Amino acid sequence: xxxxxxxxxxxxxxxxxxxxxxxxxxxxxxxxxxxxxxxxxxxxxxxxxxxxxxxxxxxxxxxxxxxxxxxxxxxxxxxxxxxxxxxxxxxxxxxxxxxxxxxxxxxxxxxxxxxxxxxxxxxxxxxxxxxx
Numbered sequence: 001x002x003x004x005x006x007x008x009x010x011x012x013x014x015x016x017x018x019x020x021x022x023x024x025x026x027x028x029x030x031x032x033x034x035x036x037x038x039x040x041x042x043x044x045x046x047x048x049x050x051x052x053x054x055x056x057x058x059x060x061x062x063x064x065x066x067x068x069x070x071x072x073x074x075x076x077x078x079x080x081x082x083x084x085x086x087x088x089x090x091x092x093x094x095x096x097x098x099x100x101x102x103x104x105x106x107x108x109x110x111x112x113x114x115x116x117x118x119x120x121x122x123x124x125x126x127x128x129x130x131x132x
């Protein structure tokens with residue numbers, strides 16, 4: 001099954017995708033978080049024949065849910081009105097940290113790295129989900 005992972009943030013949203021065999025995970029895009037984001041994701045779901053979405057859930061270190069987790073859950077409810085496939089949640093703690101470590105070795109300027117960070121974090125979320 002093809003999964004689409006989403007690292008949803010207030011300013012930017014990172015996307016990653018896997019192949020149908022669930023072995024190759026690729027960062028897909030980083031989009032500005034704005035009003036047309038839901039439709040763009042729905043278009044990607046259709047075009048890429050996505051079977052389910054994995055949405056990163058930013059839990060606190062004590063496993064509680066704060067403002068950001070509620071923000072993501074509200075986004076999931078809105079997204080569910082635009083797509084007709086399952087939406088799964090995956091703990092995304094440390095995904096951005098791991099993504100930053102992966103980018104540290106790359107020869108990107110800070111600005112270029114920042115543009116890729118959210119998509120790489122989404123790939124990390126998808127990898128953790130598939131391993132689980």
